[in-house]
Amino acid sequence: MFKDFKNLLFPKLCACCDQVLLKEEAFICTFCRHELPLYANFFDGHHDLHKILYGRVQLERAASLFYFEKKGPIQALIHDLKYRGNKELSFYLGSWLGEILFEAGWQRSIDVVIPVPLHRQRMRERGYNQVEGFGKAIAEKLSAKYTDTILKRRSNSKTQVFKSRMARSEVIGNNFYAEHLQEVSGQHILLVDDLVTTGATLEACYLALNEAEGIKLNIATMAITK
Numbered sequence: 001m002f003k004d005f006k007n008l009l010f011p012k013l014c015a016c017c018d019q020v021l022l023k024e025e026a027f028i029c030t031f032c033r034h035e036l037p038l039y040a041n042f043f044d045g046h047h048d049l050h051k052i053l054y055g056r057v058q059l060e061r062a063a064s065l066f067y068f069e070k071k072g073p074i075q076a077l078i079h080d081l082k083y084r085g086n087k088e089l090s091f092y093l094g095s096w097l098g099e100i101l102f103e104a105g106w107q108r109s110i111d112v113v114i115p116v117p118l119h120r121q122r123m124r125e126r127g128y129n130q131v132e133g134f135g136k137a138i139a140e141k142l143s144a145k146y147t148d149t150i151l152k153r154r155s156n157s158k159t160q161v162f163k164s165r166m167a168r169s170e171v172i173g174n175n176f177y178a179e180h181l182q183e184v185s186g187q188h189i190l191l192v193d194d195l196v197t198t199g200a201t202l203e204a205c206y207l208a209l210n211e212a213e214g215i216k217l218n219i220a221t222m223a224i225t226k
């Protein structure tokens, strides 16, 4: 009763088009849900990340839920997730992709899900990592572990020191480091992020994680730039 009343005063809006959601709709309206640009080619070697990261990352499998286009519905969705505090949306997207990955049999080949970490300052401003729910929901669907204590991001001030002395690619490479690597040695890791554009962040994370013995890297993202 109270919830209905609250909904009347503060109606829940679709994360893509801002229309008021119906009672049975969650996060995304039915119209948008059917219109969203789903990324279908995520199986094995056909994902664009294999091309993007070729020669840079030893990549096993990759998956993305959506195509991203500037000014498109996925831009609105990710904006909602990052800047409007809609962190439950992250779980929702993770359940969605997790279901697809489960159907594709990924639960047999993923041991641990690791999110790309946020800058500490961003974390303070936002209060949450926008890929946390996404990663946790996927881990749950695939019966894998979720851990955010291994892959770390250096603070901005430390990056500045590197900037003056090193090439740009090395700067990015040095933005991430990993701890307790023995916990993941020999494991199949699923690295998760929100949006892939150049793949530079994912490559940097791989370099940090690859310090561990015998890991296999898989990647899942909410979206990939068209």
Ligand SMILES: [Zn+2]
Pocket: 014, 015, 016, 017, 018, 019, 028, 029, 030, 031, 032, 033
């Ligand atoms: Zn909508």
